[in-house]
Amino acid sequence: SQQGEEDPQALSIQEGENATMNCSYKTSINNLQWYRQNSGRGLVHLILIRSNEREKHSGRLRVTLDTSKKSSSLLITASRAADTASYFCAVFGERGSYIPTFGRGTSLIVHP
Amino acid sequence: GAGVSQSPSNKVTEKGKDVELRCDPISGHTALYWYRQSLGQGLEFLIYFQGNSAPDKSGLPSDRFSAERTGGSVSTLTIQRTQQEDSAVYLCASSLMADWEYFGPGTRLTVL
Numbered sequence: 001s002q003q004g005e006e007d008p009q010a011l012s013i014q015e016g017e018n019a020t021m022n023c024s025y026k027t028s029i030n031n032l033q034w035y036r037q038n039s040g041r042g043l044v045h046l047i048l049i050r051s052n053e054r055e056k057h058s059g060r061l062r063v064t065l066d067t068s069k070k071s072s073s074l075l076i077t078a079s080r081a082a083d084t085a086s087y088f089c090a091v092f093g094e095r096g097s098y099i100p101t102f103g104r105g106t107s108l109i110v111h112p
Numbered sequence: 113g114a115g116v117s118q119s120p121s122n123k124v125t126e127k128g129k130d131v132e133l134r135c136d137p138i139s140g141h142t143a144l145y146w147y148r149q150s151l152g153q154g155l156e157f158l159i160y161f162q163g164n165s166a167p168d169k170s171g172l173p174s175d176r177f178s179a180e181r182t183g184g185s186v187s188t189l190t191i192q193r194t195q196q197e198d199s200a201v202y203l204c205a206s207s208l209m210a211d212w213e214y215f216g217p218g219t220r221l222t223v224l
Contacts (some may be wrong), residue, residue, distance in 0.1 A: 033212050042203060042215035098143065098162060104154040
């Protein structure tokens with residue numbers, strides 16, 4: 001299985017602080033994606049990083065990928081209360097695999 | 113429409129009844145996924161449709177679960193003889209070829 005596993009399971013911080021969550025996986029990947037989920041409903045795509053990329057930015061989000069360690073991290077800088085949500089990584093295996101594997105997610109609470 | 117839509121948003125049924133959940137993907141998206149998410153858990157893959165190819169049903173938990181996709185667009189997930197353990201949020205997503213997925217808001221199924 002190439003299941004993504006997020007760490008930590010839960011994270012509680014104060015507004016303005018940075019939040020870092022990690023994702024580990026087991027086999028070679030084509031790409032890795034991060035999603036956010038509010039209130040147990042639909043997921044929203046945040047960032048996709050391909051296996052030949054090491055870092056990507058989108059606004060206050062920074063994603064890194066270390067294929068040698070089979071891990072990725074999502075950094076949210078200057079967090080806001082509105083960032084409170086669950087964050088999931090999804091792993092797409094190498095060519096031929098079109099079914100992503102999602103981890104259990106990291107529950108982030110940002111206190112105002 | 114602009115995004116993936118699902119109906120109904122909530123469904124309460126009695127044990128033993130059949131239910132149908134509907135998903136309208138983004139127009140032009142060839143891939144369609146169904147997932148199940150139990151309370152506080154990650155996403156459990158159920159079934160994957162890609163164009164006119166035979167669907168990947170490897171995630172369906174039992175033969176009570178089935179899905180179809182008509183005309184390469186709308187999809188229906190059917191659960192026969194529902195059980196209490198089927199209670200969950202059922203999420204549909206569509207995408208273009210192993211790229212990021214666009215999720216619908218989900219259907220919350222409660223089996224009494």
